[in-house]
Amino acid sequence: MAKIIRKSDSFYPIYEHKSGAKDVTHYCPGCGHGVLHKLIAEALDDFQIRDRTILMSPVGCSVFAYYYFRVGNIQCSHGRAPAVATGIKRVFPESIVISYQGDGDLAAIGGNNIIQAANRGENITVFFVNNAIYGMTGGQMAPTTLVGQKTTTSPRGRSVANEGYPVAVSEMLATLKAPVYIERVALTDAKNTNKVRHAVRKALQIQIENKGFSLVEVLSACPSGWKMTPVQAKQWITDYMCKQFPLGVFRDTSAEIEPSPAVKNEFISHDLFKKLDIPDKPFRAVKSETPPVNYQNPRLKIAGFGGQGILLLGLGIAQAGMQMGYQVSWIPSYGPEMRGGTANCHVNLSNKRIGSPVVSQPSTLIAMNLPSLEKFECEVIPGGLIIYDSSLINRPPARKDVEVLGIPATKIADDLGNTRIANMVILGAYIARTSIIPRQVVVDTLPVFIKRKNLVPLNVKAVDKGIEYVSQ
């Protein structure tokens, strides 16, 4: 009686995506891809994981893997299958995610993506088809092309001088700590094919048991690219490829890891304001008397050395200003220029909608070092205010058409035992001189932006010293 060979349940009954031909694959005769597909599909059947499997079809001859596999399918860009696989696996930890990739895809353009996915220990299974060539694009050189092997882009044979040596992916990835299982197998004779079958299963089993990353490198024939018959091609794998890429297990820690069930993602949607540190009390502005006209709606530029707390000073004014019901904006100088260099920020407080947050013509300049004063003094509007740290700046502002307030902020801060709170002394001086913000509002808002809570009382003291200095 003839044995009925049934198509695997993990294959579509008809390859209907493919235009024209039915039930023949688009692979060339003797191509390794088809055989590997079959071994994977059988494993999906046997483990009964087809329903929850999601397969990455890469760019390469297996771009149409989704024609065949009756699973969830994602077609990826060239080399990025491990990244795409990471994305979907993180959404469905309970799924079985397979990244199926060629050697150009995995070892050339996507080299970093596979290294990083392996190194993160993504709980995915990678089937890596090494055919030492770019099959799909017509037989160009791959990173795995053998030395001396002729391809359309190594017409005189791969030369070490020009192209270097073939990349040994399995050996390389096996140096990483996270991968659980890495084996190289070959689609040649029945015995080796059986080893491929075994490796495919083992790699999937590891994912089912939630143990981590596994990769099976499959030496595979590309008769078309190699310009050989299927029989010659198989022989070439044995004679040449296996010498360059020895078969075997390069890493296997699977026995040391306990199987665990995959845990489904649970999104949290309650108490979001609390989790996001958003105050959920309704906002109520503090009422106070209006400041003198020349101090209303201030546009401040605050400048000094990095480390003087320039940005924090601006933030203090903005934060308290907001509490007063003003529209406010704060822009810092940002990025690497801040390191050890100068710092400045622009702050607006206004009864009206704020236009430009960038302060080009400040009504108030706070200068905490000489370069800042020299640079920005000329920008202040006539009738504006310049506050400067007179303990660091020995040259008072030259402008005669502005109001000038010198305060030895750094000295006062030093006397309080901490140079770094000179900014808060200035803050006190500013609010005392302009009556723009009552002391209590500043004191109440300090804890919002001072990260180390134990420093709040000292900062309040500094603010008070500033107020005191101006009021004398």
Add this chain to the structure above:
Amino acid sequence: MGKQLIKGNEAIVKGAILAGCRYFFGYPITPASEIAEAAAFYMPLVGGTFLQAESEVASINMLYGAASGGIRAMTASSSPGISLKQEGISYCAGSELPIVIVDIMRGGPGLGNIAPEQSDYNQMVKGGGHGNYKLIVLAPNSAQEMCDLTMLAFELADKYRNPAVILADGFIGQMMEPVEFPKAVEKIPEKEWALHADADDEKKLICSIQLDPDVLEKHNLKLQEKYKKIAAEVRFEEYYCDDADLVLIGFGVVSRVLLSVVDILREKGQRIGLLRPISLWPFPSFQIAQLAQKIKHFLVVELSNGQLVDDVKLAVNGKKPVLFYNRMGGIVPSPEEIIAHIEKTVKA
């Protein structure tokens, strides 16, 4: 609701989480890094996932994978990083994946600098990747809008199955302003096309390849039909345009400067207004064309070499003069500088 003084970049993350986003894939770059940092901090607190990818190329592809699962996911970067993402963005557009991409623009070309520019206009609004696709592009000009438009971006992305972009500049990202956060979105639309790691998945395919030219043309036509529908989502703000002779046009931080310009010149009795595109695509072409009927001239101000102005000119279609003022390299012009330019070039 509570009010919070917060950086635009951080407001994006809080807005995203309130909009139901639970996945963030990113790679550090100034001036966008606070977005990744805030996501790294907050995502795990809400059962979400933050992953620092190995590159922008990887992060957009992680997003591609995650969005295939129908959840709300995002990435953020700045100009050079966006250039790297373009292939992936094209794939997302082709596969019709609803994702949100934030671009906090910096100076270019090349490594340029980290100061605010708007020179990614073309690569985001016109499509910097290959193929006939469009991205929904929203341009916030305040910290409040960084939150609000991020939430809107997720809604529009889902509604049209299309990538949506928040296009802001370094200043809008770095600036702190008070933000009133809205209530969280309660229900995210079901996506029947998405993979769910279940038996139904065999009927689904996330894919942008169509070898048959007839089929690919059909797919393209379908996308173009969709883009026509998205045109209804145009958003803009008008400020004193009703009786204006001169209308200024600019977005992002520039629109804030232009607001000051209008305030100052209105006080002097000049008939000047501002049109601020909030959606850069769809572009408020119709509104600009209507203004062209009644005003005397436009002045476009941008932090790039004449990218936004092209779209304005197309909309005005030669009916009125379109004047142009720009700065590049990360310089934001002051209101005074623009007023001086107006006084020099605009004849009453």
